[in-house]
Amino acid sequence: MSYDALLWLSFGGPEGPDDVRPFLENVTRGRGVPPERLDEVEQHYQHFGGVSPINALNRAAIEAVRGLVDLPIYFGNRNWHPMVEDTLAEMKAAGVRRALVFPTSAYGGYSACRQYDEDVLRARAAVEDAPELVKLRQFFDHPLFVASFADAVRAAAARLPGDDYRVVFTAHSVPVSADKAAGPPEAGGHLYSRQVAEASRLVAEAVGAADHDVVWQSRSGPPQVPWLEPDIVDHLDTLYDKGVRNVVVCPIGFVSDHLEVVWDLDTEARERAQELGMGFARAATPNDDPRFAELVAELVAEHVADAPPRKLSDFPALGCTVDGAFCATRCCEPVKRPGAGR
The missing domain is CATH 3.40.50.1400 (Rossmann fold)
Structure with missing residues (x-):
């Protein structure tokens, strides 16, 4: 099956002092997190000049992957710019019709996996005639x-x-x-x-x-x-x-x-x-380790070249979805919070 692009989908982070509070409000919207907790976390970000390292690290990782996959790569976030909805609109304007999605989380669970499905659904709902999106699998045991x-x-x-x-x-x-x-x-x-x-x-x-x-x-x-x-x-x-x-x-x-x-x-x-x-x-995280770029390229090859998945455990390779259609097992359902739906 052919693909036109790879969407690198991540959490997002502020890139300046004025970004911090609205970013945190995006992250915690609807979760009932008290303002004093936001005040505390905001000071953590301000300790580093209001800049999270995550966006710059994602951009560096994307550059490393560019040389390994024969697809244009686009960058979108859940909680801060570039927002995934804007990125998907950019992809549509560029003529992308079908794209793979790499979420920057190795694991299952609601926040680590299923919420990225929700990001895909939200972005496609915001962009008329949006590209089809196929999310890659979990890779904790690669x-x-x-x-x-x-x-x-x-x-x-x-x-x-x-x-x-x-x-x-x-x-x-x-x-x-x-x-x-x-x-x-x-x-x-x-x-x-x-x-x-x-x-x-x-x-x-x-x-x-x-x-x-x-x-x-x-x-x-x-x-x-x-x-x-x-x-x-x-x-x-x-x-x-x-x-x-x-x-x-x-x-x-x-x-x-x-x-x-x-x-x-x-x-x-x-x-x-x-x-x-x-x-x-x-210990360091993968960050700019060349093996991380190779890992992403291998996940892409599973779809574009029918490469066999490389795994070191018997855990199933869950998390692969099309257009945000959740896994057939319906796993990782969000837990209803007290007062939700009122």
């Missing part, structure tokens, strides 16, 4: 994804004194109810946390780590709503009490240095480790 993180863990460990360290994998926390609802019902749900655990296991195995932990970061909901735990900062205290004195923290849930990485890990977690007297090294 050999290149695992190899990139494995080398990053090794490089981080080399910055620590000696060989005695604990590998701690982190990913963005989500509400427990949302994780339970993620995945085909017959499989028992919890697709997101299970995939994160599997990716962590594969990387730990690749580096020869005898033990490792999977923890969470960046929760943003009200305190009365249970989210996946433990939090990375709290876990550092637990490890210290157990006698661990050096940690390698690997942000397995992220493909680039989002603000959640540079603030929650490089700032808050690092500071807590220093207070405890623990050695702390943060």
